[in-house]
Amino acid sequence: MKNKWRNAPVHIGLWITLIILLFPVWIMISTSLQKYEDVFNWPPDWLPNKPEWINFVNVWLGDYSFHEPFFNSIIISVSTALISIVIAFPAAYALTRFKFKAKNLLLLIVLVTQMFSPIILIVGLFQLIQTYNLLNTLIGVIITNSVFTTPMAVWLMYGYLQSIPVTLEQAAFVDGASRFKSIIRITFPLAAPGVAMAGIYAFIMSWNDLIIPLILISEDSLRPISLALTDFAGQNVVYWHEMMAASVISTLPVAILFSFVQNLFVKGFMSGAVKE
């Protein structure tokens, strides 16, 4: 019994912190369930007395057809994650399993690239995407996103692969397996948490990004959520209730998805970025 209560202060501390941290999220949810007229009520309504679920229906299917940007975002984020992994995994493998001269330089380049904010490169990238004739295509956005997610993916998987002992693979070599086979059978499965973590990182980064689609996409039907969200703040008026409904739609699925894999992610991230 005593043990049970010993941790009470910790729980209370956590609850207070979480309440403060999640307060904006709560306001987002409660505003999304209000009528436009009630949004400006003073004092603010903490709980909408009659939740207006219709806001969500309107946003999803109605005038804003938010399902379109939502699925665009899913395509963009999943593809970005896949591309990042496909490019980054072999590179990370090479960086940990081979010795070569330019290794340190390459690592530094990867690190520096990871630190760019898209704003710095976007001017050049725009012209590049234009040259490749990829303006106004999802693939253009995906490739550009990958520029910013791949280096981090290399870095994260590099760290993770380092923590996997080479001896296991060597055992496979002794058995006469080719390098490729040993990767497929041994290294990749062992590195799966690291790979997943890099993929999730890429997914979330591209899910959140605004600048790249802003510059590259002008076709309505191709916009991702971040861009579509800017719609609700019009020239003259902000539709707070519907905007918040759209915000809930864009945040919650990722949050729920993420809560399932968070342990994996944090572990992988730490061994990648910090080398435990």
Next chain:
Amino acid sequence: MSSQIKKERISYKLRKMVSPERSPFFFLLPLFLFLVLMVAYPIGRIIYLSFTQNILTRPDLGVSFNGLGNYTALLGSIEFWATVLRTVLWTGLSVIGKCLIAMYIALLLAKNIAFKRLYMGLLLIPWVTPMVVAAVVWKWLYDGQFGTINYILLQLNIIQEPIIWLGNELSAFIATAIVDMWIGIPFLALMLLSGLQSVPVELSESASIDGANAIQRFFFITLPTMKPIILVATVLTGIWTFNSFGVIWPMTNGGPVQATTTLVVDAYKRSFGAFDMGMGATIAIIIFLILLGFTIIYKRLLDRQGEL
């Protein structure tokens, strides 16, 4: 005869060079191609632009090569240095806030308690919130007339009349930093948590037997053991904060006056507001150099950690 041997040797070497069994060539090829195709060009382009005068909307002023002109003009202007100072202060404020709060959360979560997964899941919500959304929600909370923050502070009698958070230079500066903290804290907290969990329990236990209290244990045992992780996490956070744009721009556009114009916001304003590509690129290069400095520090920290 000997030439044939030579040939064979060359082809053997070549094969060895590209053989996936022995050389990293094929493994690095995709990354290499990608970097060359997608990164080298934009960087080259930015470097070139930074040496030119090129205002897109002002063809009347002409496009010309002006050497280091942009750099001297920029480095010679007081506004630029004010922006640098502001960026440093803003980044510093946000990073310190993030570190303190994240450490507090990490310490709470490090205990072996029930519902840990639930707490961690809830904690991460701010981090997965798209920045556009975060900025919008917070702008709403900060609103001078309808904002909930004012309402609460008024109810608690902490303030007597509503504060226009985003309408004063100092309060806007702090308000934007708070939002940046809000987004950054969860992730940093988890990084620190995983660091805390790597502190051997025996160390702490033996200290407690020696009569050290919780605070002493934290400062003399936990912190020093965690130092490398704290350093690395702080540098990473510093870099991300330094780059923060998605929070400031939608909330304040860099205003009021220039109160929230950091270097990144300034670069954006010049490149996409005034379309002064030359100056925008020059600032981008300066940001690049600063980040390069950060990166080298980060790499050093990691390498030293590896030696330990």
Next chain:
Amino acid sequence: MKKYLIILLTLVFVLASCSSNEEEATGEKDSSKSEGPVTISFIQPGLEKPQTKKAIEKTVKRFEEENPDIKVDVQGVGWKQAYQKLVTGFQSGESPDVIYGGTRWMPAFQAMEAIKPLNEFAEEKIKEYPESLRSSGKIGDEIYAIPRSFSSRTLYYRSDLIEEPPKTWDELVKKAKQVQKENEGMFGFGISGASGAVSTTTQYFNYVVQNGGEVFDKEGNVQINSPEAVEALEFYRDLYTKHKITPNPLEYTREQLPILFKEGKLAMFVNGPWARGIMEIEQDDEDTPFKVAKLPKGEQMGNILVSDSLMMSADTEHPEAAWKFIEHLTSLEEQKKYDKNEGLVPILSEESEDPYFKEDPFFSKFVEMVEYGHEQPKVTAWEPFQDIVIEAVQKSLQGEDPQKLLDNAAKEIKKQNLEPKQ
């Protein structure tokens, strides 16, 4: 290794085929250009408003029915992103055939040679507009922009609290103070001074022209630091700092004022006709009864007419079709529908004769204000100019000296060569 390569290749292939599908789709459109109907693209910011979107879709449909050989592809973009998007697009030769945007953008677009002079089509058309608007779309004798929507300003006031609307600056201050005293928690007046918003400049310029000043003179010399303009800024500042009759302007764009008003936090504010649409209430509403009146006079009556226009891309392959579409949009019938739907001031001279506008107690006031209209300054690039002005306004609201601020602003405007070319 082979397996791996195959996986990689398949992925690339799959992704590539995704994109080529899209290209095919657009390719079909392209090929149809040469054979059947031509397709022109039209960009209109602000389509996020469902009401506007529907109206535009309808008018496009009517156009396509009348002109079966022309298809219109409507593109939307947020107002905040529009300018940036268009300029980046021009730079790379990506631009819609018909562009709807702020008339203030026209000089920069013209300088970039991104838009076409329309004289061959528009010599007659332009005469359908009131005098003050005709010149706004011109550079020299060349017509570049056809006005599409514009607005004058009036004073919105709470008719239950204010019987006689103020007629002069002094009365404005007095009335505002009085209402404020009588009503706890309400401000007498509202002005705007937020960053990055066009409304901050026009709100301030209204007082400049009312004070008999101008931002640029006829020859295009900067007059923003003239005594009249400085006095206007002093007055604008005093509303907040000395008389304390407005909430902190730095937080507000003009679009937020109607909301404050509706919620009973303001007794008066200056705005265009759309404010009624934002509040979603009619005059003499039960909870928030309001009326509109002519603006309070300074030295004279005046207000800045802000307009948006239709422009044609210099790269368009179908200028005739594009012009036909512009003509359709601005025809008396379509324009009337548009203005009514959007709650805008009638823009065609003939349109303002319509009883809907002329006899309406609400719209008639806006029509009256048109007569006192001044053109928005046609600076060579709007965005940097706006930044300079806003900085001066914001700093003055924070207590710095208007004369010094406007001197600096004038210097900066000259340094960047922003003066309008006449």
